[in-house]
Amino acid sequence: xxxxxxxxxxLFGILSLDAIAAPDIQRWTLDNGARVYFVETHQIPxxxxxxxxxxxxxRDPKALKGLARFVSDMIEEGAEGMDGETIxxxxxxxxxxxxxxxxxxxxxxxxxxxxxxxxLESAVQVFANILQxxxxxxxxxxxxxxxxxxxxxxxxxxxxxxxSRAFYTNLFKNHPYSNPPSGEAEEVARIERGDLINFHxxxxxxxxxxxxxxxxxxxxxxxxxxxxxxxxxxxxxxxDKLDDVSPSAQDDVLNISFPSSQTHMMIGxxxxxxxxxxxxxxxxxxxxxxxxxxxxxxxGEIREQRGLAYSVYSYFIPMQQxxxxxxxxxxxxxxxxxxxxxxxxTVTEFVQRGPxxxxxxxxxxxxxxxxxxxxxxxxxxxxxxxxIAFYDLPLDYLETYSEKVNSVTLEQVKESFQRRxxxxxxxxxxxxxx
Amino acid sequence: MLLKIKSLxxxxxxxxxxxxxxxxxxxxxxxxxxxxxxSTAPKVYEKILDNGLKVLxxxxxxxxxxxxxxxxxxxxxxxxxxKTGISHALEHMMFKGTDTLGPNEFSRIIAEHGGxxxxxxxxxxxxxxQTLEKSKLEVAFRLEADRMxxxxxxxxxxxxxxxxxxxxxxxxxxDRPESMAYETFMATAYTRSNYRNPxxxxxxxxxxxxxEDLRAWYDNFYVPSNxxxxxxxxxxxxxxxxxxxxxxxxxxxxxxxxxENPAEPAxxxxxxxxxxxxxxxxxxxxxxHVPVITSLDPAEDWxxxxxxxxxxxxxxxxxxxxxxxxxxxxxVASSVGVGYGAVSRNPTLFLIDGxxxxxxxxxxxxxxxxxxxxxxxxxxxxxxxxxRVKAQIVASKVYEMDSSFYQGMQLGVIETNGLHWQLGEEIxxxxxxxxxxQVRDAVRQYLVDDNLTIAVLRPEAST
Numbered sequence: 001x002x003x004x005x006x007x008x009x010x011l012f013g014i015l016s017l018d019a020i021a022a023p024d025i026q027r028w029t030l031d032n033g034a035r036v037y038f039v040e041t042h043q044i045p046x047x048x049x050x051x052x053x054x055x056x057x058x059r060d061p062k063a064l065k066g067l068a069r070f071v072s073d074m075i076e077e078g079a080e081g082m083d084g085e086t087i088x089x090x091x092x093x094x095x096x097x098x099x100x101x102x103x104x105x106x107x108x109x110x111x112x113x114x115x116x117x118x119x120l121e122s123a124v125q126v127f128a129n130i131l132q133x134x135x136x137x138x139x140x141x142x143x144x145x146x147x148x149x150x151x152x153x154x155x156x157x158x159x160x161x162x163x164s165r166a167f168y169t170n171l172f173k174n175h176p177y178s179n180p181p182s183g184e185a186e187e188v189a190r191i192e193r194g195d196l197i198n199f200h201x202x203x204x205x206x207x208x209x210x211x212x213x214x215x216x217x218x219x220x221x222x223x224x225x226x227x228x229x230x231x232x233x234x235x236x237x238x239x240d241k242l243d244d245v246s247p248s249a250q251d252d253v254l255n256i257s258f259p260s261s262q263t264h265m266m267i268g269x270x271x272x273x274x275x276x277x278x279x280x281x282x283x284x285x286x287x288x289x290x291x292x293x294x295x296x297x298x299x300g301e302i303r304e305q306r307g308l309a310y311s312v313y314s315y316f317i318p319m320q321q322x323x324x325x326x327x328x329x330x331x332x333x334x335x336x337x338x339x340x341x342x343x344x345x346t347v348t349e350f351v352q353r354g355p356x357x358x359x360x361x362x363x364x365x366x367x368x369x370x371x372x373x374x375x376x377x378x379x380x381x382x383x384x385x386x387x388i389a390f391y392d393l394p395l396d397y398l399e400t401y402s403e404k405v406n407s408v409t410l411e412q413v414k415e416s417f418q419r420r421x422x423x424x425x426x427x428x429x430x431x432x433x434x
Numbered sequence: 435m436l437l438k439i440k441s442l443x444x445x446x447x448x449x450x451x452x453x454x455x456x457x458x459x460x461x462x463x464x465x466x467x468x469x470x471x472x473s474t475a476p477k478v479y480e481k482i483l484d485n486g487l488k489v490l491x492x493x494x495x496x497x498x499x500x501x502x503x504x505x506x507x508x509x510x511x512x513x514x515x516x517k518t519g520i521s522h523a524l525e526h527m528m529f530k531g532t533d534t535l536g537p538n539e540f541s542r543i544i545a546e547h548g549g550x551x552x553x554x555x556x557x558x559x560x561x562x563x564q565t566l567e568k569s570k571l572e573v574a575f576r577l578e579a580d581r582m583x584x585x586x587x588x589x590x591x592x593x594x595x596x597x598x599x600x601x602x603x604x605x606x607x608x609d610r611p612e613s614m615a616y617e618t619f620m621a622t623a624y625t626r627s628n629y630r631n632p633x634x635x636x637x638x639x640x641x642x643x644x645x646e647d648l649r650a651w652y653d654n655f656y657v658p659s660n661x662x663x664x665x666x667x668x669x670x671x672x673x674x675x676x677x678x679x680x681x682x683x684x685x686x687x688x689x690x691x692x693x694e695n696p697a698e699p700a701x702x703x704x705x706x707x708x709x710x711x712x713x714x715x716x717x718x719x720x721x722x723h724v725p726v727i728t729s730l731d732p733a734e735d736w737x738x739x740x741x742x743x744x745x746x747x748x749x750x751x752x753x754x755x756x757x758x759x760x761x762x763x764x765x766v767a768s769s770v771g772v773g774y775g776a777v778s779r780n781p782t783l784f785l786i787d788g789x790x791x792x793x794x795x796x797x798x799x800x801x802x803x804x805x806x807x808x809x810x811x812x813x814x815x816x817x818x819x820x821x822r823v824k825a826q827i828v829a830s831k832v833y834e835m836d837s838s839f840y841q842g843m844q845l846g847v848i849e850t851n852g853l854h855w856q857l858g859e860e861i862x863x864x865x866x867x868x869x870x871x872q873v874r875d876a877v878r879q880y881l882v883d884d885n886l887t888i889a890v891l892r893p894e895a896s897t
Contacts, residue, residue: 046832046835307594367548
């Protein structure tokens with residue numbers, strides 16, 4: 001079999017092994033401090049914009065959890081000279097697609113448009129207006145509030161949502177990362193229009209904005225559109241950095257009774273920052289432990305050898321400050337204890353002994369070999385740009401990515417896990433069993 | 435939460451009820467719609483091997499990446515009573531080893547070559563895919579050809595994997611009230627067609643499936659002449675054909691014994707069903723029996739396109755009718771969506787679903803939806819509105835090009851449903867040709883009460 005492959009490879013011409021070119025990133029800063037990241041690519045007549053503000057739920061005021069999401073969802077509901085319906089009509093009549101979302105670190109607004117000058121012009125006008133001059137109309141506000149409250153109620157019927165909320169709340173305690181992006185019902189209920197206006201005024205400013213642009217336009221055009229979209233925001237100031245998140249100090253268990261046939265579990269602790277020096281060894285180590293789907297160690301123990309779960313993963317979510325490290329699975333209620341025990345054994349063993357050389361080599365081959373798959377669409381390039389911009393990663397981040405992965409040693413993986421992951425200090429949250 | 439499955443390919447957004455997959459990755463995330471302007475449309479190259487395997491190649495040179503997908507004409511709609519879920523269970527077992535590879539070695543090899551792989555099962559197809567750096571295509575072909583004829587189907591492996599499938603069913607269906615409502619709804623709307631059964635299978639069938647059933651299923655359906663191999667990426671079609679010939683060309687297996695999906699008898703009156711589950715938010719599902727492209731004679735072949743446009747008018751964005759009227763103006767819905775796919779093996783449903791706004795009832799939401807249907811029946815859509823919808827269709831055709839996976843998916847779905855891939859090149863033209871009268875006529879004929887099933891999910895009193 002092996003010989004056959006080798007022969008086939010030769011015949012088919014495995015000559016294209018030259019390094020995969022990372023996209024050429026242009027970068028500049030507008031007068032108001034907004035940072036622009038641009039990649040020119042002409043194969044498809046479209047442009048992808050993504051605007052990010054350091055205005056995720058970590059910026060929610062203490063007793064107004066859900067405010068960041070509320071503001072984000074209200075952006076398209078009214079702007080100077082336009083009501084929500086007009087905004088939707090104007091964007092959609094030129095085929096443009098708008099979306100927004102927010103997590104704990106960032107609020108993101110995206111626009112996709114055809115690159116034809118007139119179409120782009122009209123889509124960008126609307127996009128710029130809603131970001132810069134939202135009016136937060138009172139009637140729309142009640143509707144969006146209702147929608148948020150229905151969404152929060154729906155979370156209560158989903159064991160996956162319940163486990164996630166409880167995990168974050170108990171892991172991050174008093175740190176703003178404990179704020180659920182979707183908010184808390186009682187607090188969403190008391191948010192006032194003035195709160196929306198103030199939040200927008202404080203955080204939607206040049207010093208707090210990044211914009212990624214990818215597509216069928218040249219730098220000169222990109223400069224014009226970037227200035228229109230975020231250049232008109234007041235300069236303002238960037239908010240203070242979030243407080244450090246201290247590493248988990250002890251283990252903790254939380255059982256939540258829920259009428260489901262499965263027990264959903266989230267087991268984990270405080271992890272890493274996005275620009276953490278341990279990022280690469282931990283990322284690679286986690287690929288082996290629980291980040292590589294069916295072939296990870298956790299999946300091997302829990303799904304492949306015993307058929308206990310459909311989905312079992314581990315992952316770090318690196319954020320501005322230390323985000324979480326999470327192991328997540330769901331299993332039939334009566335198998336919960338066994339699955340928990342297996343997770344605990346697998347993690348402990350991995351931390352103690354680290355991966356094998358063979359596992360490390362395979363992980364590196366996958367992570368470097370799949371690099372082209374991370375940048376094979378405008379959308380994916382824009383996502384990468386936004387995270388490079390927001391987390392202030394070096395401009396050659398993509399270019400040197402494979403190099404950084406390849407330089408990680410077995411010792412580094414083992415050592416970084418021992419320094420950062422403590423199997424005796426895990427938070428374990430279980431939802432189900434009722 | 436909502437199905438959100440409008441347009442030709444039901445798998446676009448609301449993956450959940452229509453597809454079940456091997457791994458819990460969201461394989462369609464980031465997949466947009468496909469297509470480009472006629473003038474620049476990349477060509478599709480076709481070759482049928484002597485053993486009947488159809489190979490389609492669509493060059494996409496934007497990145498040094500290739501997507502390889504193999505599509506088998508088998509899925510939930512092929513399954514007889516008592517054997518529901520067999521196609522999906524077999525899909526899982528396809529990763530459990532062959533004569534020369536151990537369990538999961540397939541995925542391990544793909545991963546070591548920097549690739550990603552997964553599979554999904556639908557009502558009408560089962561598909562396997564790998565995405566790789568372009569020079570690695572033969573790795574995918576070698577492995578995929580191997581498991582087209584040599585899978586192990588080991589009894590012990592099956593006994594574990596069927597438990598994984600049951601966990602998948604608990605996760606995706608049993609512990610999700612809206613999924614339970616959808617499952618009950620489908621079993622009510624269809625009385626004879628196999629579309630009444632969930633793709634993942636009924637629990638009692640999963641309990642009684644045997645590895646020998648899977649063997650027979652595999653032998654009958656996993657045959658070159660019952661498959662389409664789709665390759666999209668930075669490749670030379672001639673080289674791909676040679677490679678396909680080398681790896682798949684020698685596979686000879688007896689032709690598939692066809693399995694009919696029983697025809698669904700015409701519905702004569704409105705059906706209702708109520709689902710109770712530990713839910714917190716009420717949910718409403720409406721479905722009208724409607725034709726698809728394969729089910730009509732040529733004189734009526736405009737109907738599915740008119741229904742697609744109707745779906746766009748109702749739910750093609752925030753400016754569409756349901757959002758404007760039900761969410762924004764009347765505030766009876768918290769959210770609402772439409773699902774229709776014109777490419778399907780057999781006639782399907784035109785679906786509308788939603789959650790009522792906090793102050794509204796399920797009954798109010800239902801009558802508000804029906805009011806919108808009546809409006810389409812009684813009044814012609816204005817030229818302006820039609821133009822807007824068509825502008826969205828033209829743009830989406832461009833955006834779709836941003837995903838080579840989706841481009842492959844579209845070719846695979848069309849071919850597997852017995853249509854020719856060329857249709858994919860025509861769809862947008864056909865949509866743009868739809869008139870206001872055709873939309874009205876299609877609504878008048880098919881979106882009528884006698885043709886309708888309604889399911890409601892009422893939250894149980896909280897404990």
